[in-house]
Amino acid sequence: MRVKRYQVLLAGLIVPLMAVFLLYACSGSGDLKSPEIPDQVSYNFHIRPILSDNCFACHGPDANKREAGLRLDTEEGAYAALQENPGTHAVVPGKPAESQLIQRIFSTDPAQMMPPAESNLKISEHEKKLIKKWIDQGAVYEKHWAFIPPEKSKLPAVDRRGWSENPIDAFVLAKMKENGLSPNQEAEKSYLLKRLSLDLTGLPPEIAEVKDFLNNGRTWEEMIDHYLEKPAFGERMALLWLDIARYADSFGYQNDNIRTQWPYRDWVIHAFNKNMPYDQFLTWQFAGDLLPNPNKEQLLATAFNRNHKITEEEGVIDEEYRVEYVLDKTNTFSKVTLGITMECAQCHDHKYDPISQKDYFNLYAFFNNTPEKGFEGGAGSAVRAKTPLIWVEEADTRGILDFVNHPDTSRVAVSIMQDLQDSVRPTYVLDRGLYDAPTGERLKAGTPAAIRSFDPQLPANRLGLVQWALQDDHPLTARVFVNLIWQEIFGKGLVPSAGDFGMQGKLPTHPELLDWLAVDFRENGWDIKRLIRLIVSSATYRQSAELKPDHQEKDAENVYLARFPRLRLHAELIRDFVLSSSGLLVPDIGGPSVKPYQPAGLWEASSSGRGELNVYRQDKGDKLYRRGIYTFIKLTLPPPSLLIFDGSNRDICQVGRNRTNTPLQALVMLNDPLVLEASRVLAESLNKAHENPELAIEEAFLRILARLPKPGEKEMMLTYYEEELGRFTDQPAAAQKVVDIGASPLPETQKTAASAALMQVIVALYNLEEAVTKT
Template identity: 35%
Template structure:
């Protein structure tokens, strides 16, 4: 640092950077003192400072003031006096509810000048349900909440119940450590409640892709990275994302540390592609209380009926009679064709006119060529053509020598599509039997089933060949969580015929599914047993695709080098005896009486069992239809078999290197094994005293909420590149105090707001501007502009339009035409403005589409919420004034406020009323005089141009009071609109 030799100079000459004389002296002094290295301040535990007797200074009201006054005195500054009561009440109301104070509270508070009055007002505001809305607004940016998925298609999602949970959590003052714990890992708590699971939607708020052709794993990795980055920025105040591709250049966070954090979120049971039909799993189903009772009742009835069906003594007597009668000729019953609805030998194919096929959706819709004919296949059971080619004629299946006569060979982008009568839902029992021969090792793809593939979350049921040669059998509402998912452990044989049977009893349980390879149940793993909703498409959300039963293909995938022969489809499960007989008619295993008893029941030979089966299916169908129609919300749920996590070279999903275990960065903890490897362990560390960051980050955010800027200005970065705290001792004091008071948000806010520091006026004198131009030392209250949501809510409240309802689905208020349409592709294209109360709800409830956020809020610097944002940028642009002057929401509010102004006895009183509603005070003499001139000027204009008055008063849907003088009302509307454009209205002072 002292060398003049370019080779040795630091910083290097090419950096164009140079240390100042003071900085060089500081480094030399540090070297002389021994060059002892200390961790960055934020990586050290908060230290309690010694606090003297606070009564020595009459200005100091609490510990906060002591630290602030101490720093002021060092700069030769003195604090401002307390703000006027009206100003202070407005400040408190905006900070705690995001709404202006009521006239009633203003009158009461202004009359009482004691400290007790301030405390009462704070308590009243903290107990308001609007407090939760105000706090939730802060958290929505950090949690990147939106009502749409993002990316190109930007389809809608159903996450508003999580937003409402956040509001309710703040209103009931859920301790902040619990608030964080539940959101990070509520699902992993012992016997988690519904709300603890719902809270984990926080981790699923990231954008998700619905686009065709994306690589599932690539996007899934992006989602995990987003969760990791959000933990860093929103909770730890660190830019951990900088270590995704390499070690962090400035903070002691290595790439290994990053992927150790990444590992905590890498085991969620989700996929990379969001289905068009339903929420992305895993989810929690949230029926309304009344519907929940009906569902519980149906499930109890199902449980009782299942128990009755399994009571074998009810059928034994009739079975004995049948068995004794048929004992000598039992095998003559096989094969049993009872409820056999499909039988395809594929011994011949038919080239027919496409219009003659028995399918509801004609196959040439996908074929795209040879539209005049198609290739069809014969159903020997129904004596008709129930199957046809679906796909490209160039790759069409052909007939080859099979196991029994001919077989169909699949060789590319084409499959066979069956009549919809062969569709089944989760409440319907069925079975499929077929012979297959896989001709090439390493092949993968769908063998048979009914699914649209990843485009629909694999909704339906299927058997597929995996790349490792194993088979998967799945029943999916949305894979991989709302489903039943089996996988064999051994690969299938190549170039040998294998007999497959899939048998299902309609119970929606893994225990009700049996699959056989060559007559035996193979070794397998059960990945998931959580099927809760329908297997059919088009339920719960509109959808334009609904595949029937397919062989050798699904919507966007097909299989090659596969032979299929002798396909049979049943509307009932098959017994073990039938499976054995279908595999080898000459095979006679040691059949026991219990095997024939199973066959006797499943093949429909007992009237009582048949009746109970039919009754049970009806109840299951009712439960299925009712549950499938209920809303669900994305949450976290761990996979049964954990994923491995690797350091990804350059952060690329397809470049894994070293395997890593879940853990926290080494800079925070000496013994990395002391923190467990599941998300709950991470969450517990995050809120523990061993973590020096979380409490500091929280109180810094609360401070910024009150003062417009945090003690650490870079709320998102407490690392080496972030700002140093202006008052480090105060920050540590608040962090320690916050933990001591049980992470009580309301208590901490009250403490801040009772301080003399918060209660100062915002006026500025020359000395302050010279010594503290940016107000780092708080010798005055820092004035700052309000956010777009609060500005809009203010004008709705002041005009009387605000609908104070808490919670519920997002609403569609006024918005300029064509914004959604300009950016939408094929999902949620049009913005359908609502009417009535929906126009006047708080901005927190406005629909948030990531590709087209609410434009009025964007103009006031709201983020698009593609990523976590904890500090909004503040700009001043002409567009903001144009919003206040011309947005229908603001023009209508000005008109409704003007109606109340017109009803005042005098013009002066009308101006007083407007000032009271908008600013919480009365106008001074100059303000009244200027507004009076404005009123008469506008009135004269509208008297001369009555159509202009009509045009102005027609803005908005709120009914116009018919008996008012329209020219006077229009003039008062201009006055109200002008006041809404005042700096004082959009600023907190």
């Protein structure tokens, strides 16, 4: 009877939400109505995507697969006389009737039609008309959109009265109108506050904050400023950046041992909390050591460059691994500032973007002058960092590094960046990217001309490189970061392929908005908090997440943002949510990484750990209840509880995470010792504070869902509580077994049956989709 009642309880709460989810998930991309043919057809935004999907496989940049000598991805190739019929041309600007491309795509003759029937590709009638109009208008090939400096266009002239005066909303509303959509109503205040708190701090709102916002008249703008000033803001933002910085607590590779880069993590949190401008934030990390008379904080920031994997295996070839480290630095720079897949040009010219292998190694040269070694010593060294390094002393933490949470008096070694002082290491193109195959002439440090040529007035080192990336007319740096922030808040960037702004990446869904935000960000001093404040102040952000029938029909994937997306929290934030809402969270900022609960035997079953990392030694006391950002990350065996919820491996630079939905995730939320312990601790606290179980359940809702239960929900939970209370009263041994979980002490005076019963109610609440989802 108890099991049946429990199933009914969960069904009553979860099934309506799952029905909406399944409707959304199973619908595919939906059928967007074909838009009108625009007055001006753009190669970048209208034509190239069609040609890329249907034509470039045989007539694109890959010379090995090109057929009939025809190349359609360049104007020279498209305008040239056809090899098989020199009197004709694929594209004749202004003359679609004379263009073989038009004749072939409109043909119904199987021997003539393109794409051929056997390719299973098809160009729609709407797309054919677009190509025809493009040729009629002159068939102008444009430089790739992302390589053109952004401009701040005028706000679209749309009627926003009664919705918002925020500039973001003008661009979003214009796109909605173009596609027959209208914005959702504003979300309920309780949902809004939970959404804002999670986005800006990674934690659920406190009960006092909920009451202030719902009952005491605190405005939305006041709540935004309140959360931006919380120390937890820096921790929330650092989570994004540590994925980019490939931060971990071990060296990686087979002989995986501990390293102490955690003071760098403390610096990242500190930088976000003090709202360090993004241009300074980048400069210190890429080239703080090259600034005039750099201080210790600036040197610590350069640890960003040294977070890559480092081998401690005996017998490796030193130069092979040294080159690997430089490649990693090069790829990380290109990913975080350029949003380009530069790594594709390591072994050969980039197949799709105008970046040659020489371009790649010109960029590589900026990072090729460090004195670090490929192999410095085997596992087991007492120094947990590789040279060049700095020591963080106790005195530093009372001075310039006062943000470093140093728990004892010992020194901490951190790997940092440095250049050779008396020489410049020569750089050559490496044949097929092999460390021992240098070819051609010696290269100079430089940047891809297709993006922006390197200014000879700048120093030819990492400082000059980051200054190049931050110049006002640079096309990518501001765009890439603005897009990352948008992705963190809305789940997808305005450019959905956040790590690829190149020709094979996704087109921006709102190009004018992306450019407006990028220019505005740069014009306002690269102010990160201002950018975030602007986004979360918008009516676009404040919309309800309700999925309406016209959304499903016209925009199932929410491309045009006519509703707020439902987004499951990142892995670390699920842990933080449970700890915070239960009262278990230890809110200390920074310090060494900690080892919380983990299934026994994982490290021991692996041969990847050496020294301290051979055996997993779980921490005790307050260390068990730190935020997820402080969980110890062993590169060869990352924490399973984080990986199950799509946490980063941290072995390479990662600018976005997946959001999967698997049964293992449900099993974690039902069985993880942390979730059960948190449920028990919260139950004990609520039973102590409230004699009335109804009031206890109301507070549980406020803590976990940031709202009061609806009448039907309260009745269902009370019924479930009373049923469980009766069971545990009759079976005190079962009650004791249920609450006997976790390392936090069991109060001697606790009401075991009542705590066990309320604990079951709280476990059910934590397992609601609403609990760990932004709605």
